[in-house]
Amino acid sequence: MNQVAQQPETLQRQNQTLRADAPSTAAPTLSVKGLTISYQAKRGAVQAVRNVSFEVQRGEALALIGESGSGKTTMGLGMVRLLPSTATVSQGQMLYQRQLDGQDTNRVDVLQLKGRDLRQFRWKECAMVFQAALNAFNPVLRISDQFGDTARAHSYLQGKDLAERARQLFELVRLDPERVWRSYPHELSGGMRQRVLIALGLLLEPQLLILDEPTTALDILTQRNIMDVLKELRQRLDFSLLFISHDLSLAAELADRVATMYAGKLVEISDVYTTFKNPVHPYTIGLINAVPTLTAHRDHVASIPGSPPDLIDLPRGCKFHPRCPLATERCREEEPELVPSTDDTHWVACWNWEIARSQLSAGQKGTSA
Amino acid sequence: MSSGATVTPPKKTATKPAILLEKIATNFWLRTIVKKVFIVWVVVTLTFFIIRALPGNPVEIMVMSLMDSGLSSEEAYTRAASLLRIDLNAPLSEQYLDYMSNLLKGDLGDSYVLAINKPVTTLIAQRLPWTLFSVGTSLLISFVIGMFLGTLAAYRRNSLLDHALTNFGAAIESIPNTLTAIVLVLLLGVTWKVVPLNFMRGSLSPGIKPGFTVEFLIDLFKHYAVPGTVYVFSTLGGWMLAMRSSTISTLGDDYVTVARARGLPDLRIITAYVGRNASLPLITSLAISLGFVVGGSILIEYIFVYQGIGLLLSQAIGKRDYPVMQGILLVTTITVILSTALADLLYGWLDPRIRITGGGE
Structure with a gap:
């Protein structure tokens, strides 16, 4: 603002x-905490949103x-409680700050309305x-x-x-x-x-x-x-x-801020400038490298190899590891949580964000954003 | 018309018939009317010849029935000839031209056999209101109930209620209405004796004059009740199933989700958003089925001796009363054409997307 x-x-x-x-x-105005939404399908539960937390100021x-x-x-529909009947919100809160004449009044959990x-x-x-x-x-x-x-x-x-x-x-x-x-x-x-x-x-x-x-x-x-x-x-x-x-x-x-979502989970959240200039999650970096820019050479436009995972049968560990160039043994076993990285406004869910920042961003040119 | 040798381009001065033709081609309503008149002519012509191609003519049929009652063949012929003053020996083309010229004057001819020398128009005018009343009312009742049940089933999709309603609808849809009629007569009139049998014969008790009297209306309803139930019962399932599937597809439309997101009350969404859009295709079929009122009533009116136009038609066919048959079929054709036109108008009124704007298409 x-x-x-x-x-x-x-x-x-x-x-x-x-x-x-x-x-x-x-x-x-809104603070979403640990929201988890899944759909019931014939093959099993589609985990569309997994433990997502963020705030909208x-x-x-x-x-x-x-x-x-x-x-x-699914996130958007969940916020106005218009998910189809096959969807269930298994956990989480969606706290909404009501206002009256510009003053904060009570807070309500939208999921309980x-x-x-x-x-x-x-x-x-x-x-x-x-x-x-x-x-x-x-x-x-x-x-x-x-x-x-x-x-x-x-x-x-x-x-x-x-x-x-x-x-x-x-x-x-x-x-x-x-x-x-x-x-x-x-x-x-x-x-x-x-x-x-x-x-x-x-x-x-x-x-x-x-x-x-x-x-x-x-x-x-x-x-x-x-x-x-x-x-x-x-x-x-x-x-x-x-x-x-x-x-x-x-x-x-x-x-003002950008949250990147992958396989139902937030993987990086930061202000818009940081997201485009200094992304630290390999997925965000990949996404930004996939955008052609006016100044960058055509060779630098690269897509992310592979395709998004099956939401019914998610891989173990970090959900991005099958497509990640930096995946290690830890990535294959343990899923990283969203934690502060460079500073407390820039959060990332990656074990190797520091390596990603130094290695993957190197070839990246500035975007025209 | 220019001869091949002249080089001057043909002038654009249109002759009078050409102007008329152009008007017909460009004006939507004129074109519609011309098309409908053409259809009527085709149907009248076809029925004229097909009816006469049926085995047996009015005289032969009457002779046969007279012979059944014991007369000798010659006596029967003389009797029949004296009763029926009709000449069926004239060439068919002559009869056709004769019929058509009378038709253009609005004369449907006189009955040959059923009510000798009585104008067909009078006969139809006496019988048509009964059919329009009994079938029309039932159609509306069944439509309204069907819409309600169909919406209910769609909203409770895959519930026990939905399965019950859907199976019930499919079941009653597949029972022929004649069977329903006979079963109702047997159960209500004979086995349980709920409805006196004389209310299941005819359309009014003897001695009751039509008019806006309580006595008439009560008697009318009593005679209508059972055949009316048959009509409702035999059409209800179709409306219900159609409304159910139409509502289910409408419920999946984006504007319904958006209406919910807008916080509209459920009642408003069910009526103005889901109901109105879901019923659009049904309104068309309702108007079209109004056109089949006459044809759909023949057997039921026969079973209940209901004095409608369907009964008249079956009597006329039995006795090969050509003018009466021809007249009723003409009325049927016209009702179908009018009701499809009504369907078009209704649809345009209900759905702004297909409203005709301006004079063109």
Whole structure:
């Protein structure tokens, strides 16, 4: 949130109250502790998320990156408690810091919420912009009705006030309010629908916005546009962001901190600059080396050999060891825990991170992030 | 039309019929109407010849039944000829042209045998309301119950209730409605004596005049109850199974998950998000099945002697009453065409994605 002060733009009326006291609290908006989620499949339990802990600070943007099947989306769905019925959360806590008029009130464990409390938590406290935003809207209802539904469910503004609030949000996400408000979803393009969903996500001024691969289905120009909108929103409004993506460059643009996920576990977490300049986990290093840059020579673009492990039948020890160039006997037997590495903001789950830092990063050129 | 030698390009001055043709080709509604009229003509023509190709004509059938009652062959022929003042010896093409020209004037002809010299339109007008009432009401009842049970089964997917409902639905769907009718008559009327047998014959008690009187409505319902149950019973399973599978696929749609994430109340999600989208394909089949009201009722009306158009058709076929058969088949065709048109309109109204905008497609 360090850029906030530099923004001279006039702020939206609704958000002034929220913004005034941004630095006053220290408790994280969300703190996930030891979360473990598995799916029941015919062959056995799919361990999608294993003992994951992290915090999202107030106003912070945390990016969760990893390959497909690393458990990112399961994390996101778990956070709004929308996992399919085959999934079970076997352990963990998800502590959410409620706020009232900018002051911390009580903390709730999202996993314990039930019925009405859960319904109120969803969208009002934590909104989620889904991967498949193209089909995120009921095809037979106008956008205005879908905003109305959401507002009514949370006893929010109605009628003209709601339309006015929506108009401001549409302008924030660079949409033509007149056109969008009375439209049916099919009358809008994919990029427009994605932005409408972002506007809808911000409608109730949630503290936490989860973006699950928000640009995956879009072409490169629309993707650029959405990213610009998101960056601008981050500067203007005050909310925490959990950005789930497989795209490192997008994460670099938007996030304050980056958490790398591999086989259902966080393997490295640090601020965005450190992640890209001084990664210490062999997997993160591999991911960054796999991104082509403008300045680096083509030879330096390298993929990580092998493929992600089978989540039903995970290897012993460190789950990355079959693909790791530095794997030792210890890696094959014992799984490393996420511990501080170079300093206490940079955590890594690797026995040999010091070797990785000196050996693997050597060939790495700076990224254009 | 220019001769091959001229070099000048053909002028674009369209003649009157050409303008009309172009209008028909470009205007959606005009084109639709022309298509439907064409279908009606094809069906009328086909039925005209097919009916007459059936073995036995009205006179022969009547002679046969008269001979059964003891008359000699010659007596029967004279009797039949005096009763039926029809000439079936004219060439078929002439009869066809005659029929078509009358049809264009809105005249469906007079009955040959069933009600001699009574206009077919009057006969149909007397019988059609009964069928529309009995089958139409049952269809709506079964549709509503089926939608409800189907949604319930889909929401409780793979539960005991779901398995029970699905098997029950598949079972009743596979029982022929005539069998249901006979079993109900036997059980309710004969074995248990719950429903007096005279409520299972005819559509009204003798002496009761149609009108908005309590007496009429009660009698109407009493006669409707058993055949109505048969109709509901025989169609319920299909609606339920269709709604179940449609709801299950809708429940997997992203917007339902997003609606949950938006914190919407369950009732709103079930009705406006799941129900409305899941019922879209069913609404179409409902409208289409309205069109088959007439055809679907023949045997049931026969069993219950329900004075509807299906019974009239079976009587007309039995006696080869050509104009009546032809008239009922025409009505059936038109109801099917109208109901598919209704389905299109309904679908457009319910689903904004396929709404026709502007004058074109």
